[in-house]
Structures are given as C-alpha cells and as structure tokens.
Amino acid sequence: xxxxxxxxxxxxxxxxxxxxxxxxxxxxxxxxxxxxxxxxxxxxxxxxxxxxxxxxxxxxxxxxxxxxxxxxxxxxxxxxxxxxxxxxxxxxxxxxxx
Numbered sequence: 617x618x619x620x621x622x623x624x625x626x627x628x629x630x631x632x633x634x635x636x637x638x639x640x641x642x643x644x645x646x647x648x649x650x651x652x653x654x655x656x657x658x659x660x661x662x663x664x665x666x667x668x669x670x671x672x673x674x675x676x677x678x679x680x681x682x683x684x685x686x687x688x689x690x691x692x693x694x695x696x697x698x699x700x701x702x703x704x705x706x707x708x709x710x711x712x713x714x
Contacts, residue, residue, distance in 0.1 A: 633658045641665060645672065 621629050637658050641647040649668045655661040 630657055634661050637661050643669070643672075 618626075618629055621632075634655065634657060638647055638650050638661055641650065646665055646668050650661050650665050653664050655664055
C-alpha cells in the first residue's frame with residue numbers, strides 16, 4: 617500500500633489496506649468475524665483470519681463413528697492418533713506408533 621500511495625498519510629494506507637484485505641476474504645463467516653474484531657492493522661487482520669479459519673476447520677473435521685455408536689447417541693468421538701517415534705530404521709523408514 618505504501619508503494620502504491622507514497623504521498624498519503626500512513627494511517628490512510630493502513631486503513632485502506634486492512635479494508636481491502638477483509639473485503640478479499642472469500643469466506644463470508646471469516647470476513648464477518650474479522651470485521652467484528654476490528655483489527656488495527658493488516659497484519660492483525662491476517663492473524664485473526666488465520667485463527668478463525670483454523671477454528672472453523674477444527675470444528676468441521678469429522679471422524680467416522682465406531683460401529684456400536686449411532687448419531688442419536690451423545691457425541692463422543694474416538695480418533696486414531698499416530699506419532700512418528702524416534703529414528704528411522706535401517707531401510708530409512710520411520711516407525712509409527714498407534
């Protein structure tokens with residue numbers, strides 16, 4: 617923004633850049649959340665947008681239900697977790713632990 621408008625006030629370029637960034641967000645929910653937060657700078661708007669998007673992605677992750685569980689039951693979701701443990705073996709492949 618500063619390169620585009622070198623002779624203008626810094627606060628004006630900050631405001632225009634921030635508003636352009638918020639307007640360019642493709643998801644209306646994220647756009648609304650960022651506008652409600654009223655970030656002071658483009659960097660703060662970007663940081664908040666990333667957090668909101670991460671939170672939304674977290675809530676949209678769906679794990680398959682176990683066979684003995686139906687959708688009518690309370691939602692306790694079991695998730696399989698794998699971790700890479702230690703060094704790789706002689707073939708160069710890391711081992712996974714469940």
